[in-house]
């Protein structure tokens with residue numbers, strides 16, 4: 351049995367706690383939250399879990415092997431470093447920390463101590479995303495040309511982070527995963543603070559990867575419809591992953607092919623006016639068996655601690671995501 355403590359049980363924490371309690375390979379010993387009302391909530395649901403507002407006592411408890419951190423982003427670095435310092439494995443909610451340097455420190459300390467430092471990029475434990483990754487890796491789509499995603503809603507407005515730091519980690523981690531965590535060549539964000547001054551609620555992010563691969567992420571708390579959709583355009587086929595749909599993956603055998611001209615070389619080096627055919631073949635919507643991503647994520651954390659799996663969302667993956675989130679290349683605002 352892996353003995354676990356959780357720090358933070360606000361909006362998202364209860365989902366983690368439920369999955370930890372349900373996992374047969376761990377025992378949740380304690381829960382720390384600064385808010386009395388949240389501790390009361392946990393005690394009511396799980397009387398066997400010790401609740402406290404004193405993180406230090408939890409981190410210093412020699413019985414505890416691993417700590418799950420589900421507090422606001424600005425607290426992640428301090429709590430993660432203290433937990434690692436006390437020899438605990440950590441699962442930190444996304445994003446792992448606020449700067450690239452902080453994630454590097456977490457990665458280095460975990461490495462030095464031989465501990466797992468995992469980030470909760472939940473979508474990488476979503477069977478539909480795993481299916482999409484297999485499609486990309488199999489080469490069925492051909493070379494990836496561009497990917498764009500939308501994560502929109504009339505949202506739950508936060509004040510501690512902007513919309514990119516709140517919702518963007520999901521899309522960026524999926525895109526990085528699909529592209530084998532390759533480093534981007536350029537990142538540019540354009541956002542606007544319509545609701546709260548200084549906190550952008552709508553962001554358009556453009557990422558350029560090697561090999562002419564483009565990605566675009568649109569996140570907003572200010573949109574009439576709830577949308578969670580990603581489109582992957584490949585040379586041979588195109589895929590739409592719609593997390594709100596019953597059939598989450600749709601594979602389109604569509605593309606534009608260049609027609610060969612008689613006498614032309616393989617590399618189309620003719621000056622003749624090119625002709626194209628529009629290929630519009632089958633639409634396939636494969637069945638993807640759903641499993642709660644958090645259940646898979648928690649099991650993966652246990653497997654990593656036992657040494658049975660290599661961590662999919664380790665600090666290196668977290669670093670790639672925070673590196674993109676941290677871009678300071680803003681399109682200059684023309685509006686004062």
Ligand SMILES: NC(=O)c1ccc[n+]([C@@H]2O[C@H](COP(=O)([O-])OP(=O)(O)OC[C@H]3O[C@@H](n4cnc5c(N)ncnc54)[C@H](O)[C@@H]3O)[C@@H](O)[C@H]2O)c1
Nearest residue numbers: 358359360361362363382383384385388420421443444472
């Ligand atoms: N993976 C996902 O899909 C997903 C979804 C939502 C939120 N999150 C992430 O989960 C984390 C928490 O978000 P949330 O929406 O639950 O926030 P929240 O503000 O609703 O809850 C945070 C809780 O942490 C407690 N807390 C704050 N500082 C603390 C400290 N130093 N020690 C102990 N407790 C402390 C607060 O009292 C609160 O109960 C964030 O990193 C967020 O990005 C992830």
